[in-house]
Amino acid sequence: CELEIYATVERSEVAEIADGCGLYSERDGSLDDECGIEIIGKPMTLAEHQDKDGPWLSFLGEVAGKAKGWNAGTGYGLHVSVNRDGMSDYLTGKLLVFMHSNQTFCEKIAGRSANQWQVYKRKRVTDGKEQSGEKYEALAIRSKSRLECRIFRSTLKPEGFLRGVEFVAASVEFCRSASAVNLTDTAFLAWLKLPENAGTYPNLSLHLGIKKQ
Secondary structure: OEEEEEEOOOHHHHHHHHHHOOOEEEOOOOOOOOOEEEEEOOOOOHHHHHOOOOHHHHHHHHHOOOEEOHHHOOOOEEEEEEEOOOOOHHHHHHHHHHHHHOHHHHHHHHOOOOEOOEEOOOOOHHHHHOOOOOOOEOEEEEEOOEEEEEEEEOOOOHHHHHHHHHHHHHHHHHHHHOOOOOOOHHHHHHHHOOHHHHOOOHHHHHHOOOOOO
């Protein structure tokens, strides 16, 4: 994950918090020159992201009151990457189609509309064969080993952060079993409501009004 935030204290203080939690920080040319900072995590499983004592939730707890996320502006986002290693071209293609074909649904979860930093485009399942693509797409093919979901607005709230991570993880699993002609928001919601799934993605399910069975 990469989280773009606006420091309301010295940027070095936010960087020290990130470092102490096992995260990285750097400046980003698209953010405010004086206060913008990007926090970057190591590759982790969904469970590791959800761990209350893990790097991300620890950071969000410690940085509260020292930075802005959701209210920093629509140009500040949360980017969630997916490892393509072991993912077939077919699955990659279905994931691209699902994300880009359900813009209104994705925007509801993401908390922001499309902009120059995350554009929705018409995709085909065969696009999963591509090794790289445009950077500023809603779900971008960054390399032969990485996809990057760029749709989410920045947030410092744990439930908002986890909603984004859970949506990406859930989308991958949904697309594993969904047919290429049924990559709709309705089908995704039906899948998420299955007892074995709602409990795995609690923050996403709560946001969509799905109660754990």
